[in-house]
Amino acid sequence: MSLFRLDASIRTEGSTSRALGDIVEAEWRAAHPDAATTRRHIGVEPVPATAWSDSVAASMTPESERTPDQSAAAGLASALTDELAAADALLFAVPLYNFGVSQHFKSYVDLVLTDPRMAPGALPATSGKPAVLVTVQGGNYSAGSPKEGWDHATAWMRRILEDVWQLDLEVVTREFTLVGVNPALDQFTELADELKLRAEGQATRHGRSLDRFPLAA
Ligand SMILES: Cc1cc2nc3c(=O)[nH]c(=O)nc-3n(C[C@H](O)[C@H](O)[C@H](O)COP(=O)(O)O)c2cc1C
Numbered sequence: 001m002s003l004f005r006l007d008a009s010i011r012t013e014g015s016t017s018r019a020l021g022d023i024v025e026a027e028w029r030a031a032h033p034d035a036a037t038t039r040r041h042i043g044v045e046p047v048p049a050t051a052w053s054d055s056v057a058a059s060m061t062p063e064s065e066r067t068p069d070q071s072a073a074a075g076l077a078s079a080l081t082d083e084l085a086a087a088d089a090l091l092f093a094v095p096l097y098n099f100g101v102s103q104h105f106k107s108y109v110d111l112v113l114t115d116p117r118m119a120p121g122a123l124p125a126t127s128g129k130p131a132v133l134v135t136v137q138g139g140n141y142s143a144g145s146p147k148e149g150w151d152h153a154t155a156w157m158r159r160i161l162e163d164v165w166q167l168d169l170e171v172v173t174r175e176f177t178l179v180g181v182n183p184a185l186d187q188f189t190e191l192a193d194e195l196k197l198r199a200e201g202q203a204t205r206h207g208r209s210l211d212r213f214p215l216a217a
C-alpha cells in the first residue's frame with residue numbers, strides 16, 4: 001500500500017491545511033505503519049510556470065523534434081502521473097487564495113492533464129482510487145454568509161478530482177482559519193472553534209476510510 005500526498009500551502013509553519021492533512025495521513029498510516037508515502041510540496045516547490053505550455057507543445061511535436069524544455073516538461077508530466085498511478089490512496093491539501101484555486105495547484109493539475117494517461121477523454125490512471133481533498137479558507141463562504149459564492153476554488157477542485165480524474169473523493173473543509181489572526185473576525189471565535197473541531201472530525205473519519213478498496217472502473 002502507498003499514499004500520495006500533495007500540500008499546496010505556501011507556508012510550512014502554522015499551516016492549517018497541513019495540520020488537517022497530518023490527521024488524515026496519521027489515520028491512514030495507523031493501518032499501514034510501514035507503507036511508503038510520496039510527497040509533493042507544491043506551495044514551496046512549485047512546478048515551473050512554463051512547464052504546462054512546453055508540455056502541450058511537446059504533445060504536438062514528434063519526440064525527435066522537441067526542444068530540451070519541451071522534453072523536460074513532458075518528462076515531468078509523466079513523472080507526476082507515475083506518482084498518482086502508483087499510489088493506492090491520495091491526499092490533497094489545498095488552501096483558498098484570492099477567492100480562487102491556488103495557482104500552484106492549477107499549474108500542477110494542468111501539467112498532469114498533458115500526460116496521455118490523464119488527458120480528458122482517457123480512462124484516467126487515477127480512476128476509482130480513494131482520495132481526500134482538504135481545503136481551508138480564511139473566511140467563510142457558506143450559504144447565507146455575506147460572501148456566499150466567492151469561493152471559486154472548491155467546485156473546480158471537485159470537478160477535476162471527482163469527475164475528470166474519477167477519484168472516489170471525500171472532502172474536508174475548514175472555514176474561518178483567519179479567526180484569531182485578523183482582529184476584525186474576533187466576533188466569530190466560538191463558531192471558528194466549532195468549525196475547527198468539525199473539520200478535525202471529518203479528517204479523522206475520512207483518513208480512516210481512505211483505506212477502502214478502489215471503485216471498479
Ligand atoms: C495571499 C493570500 C490570499 C488569501 N486569500 C484568501 C481568500 O481569498 N479568501 C479566504 O477565505 N482566505 C484567503 N486567504 C487565507 C488562507 O486561505 C488561510 O490563511 C489558510 O489558512 C491558508 O492555508 P494554510 O493555513 O494551510 O497555510 C489568503 C491567504 C493568503 C496568504
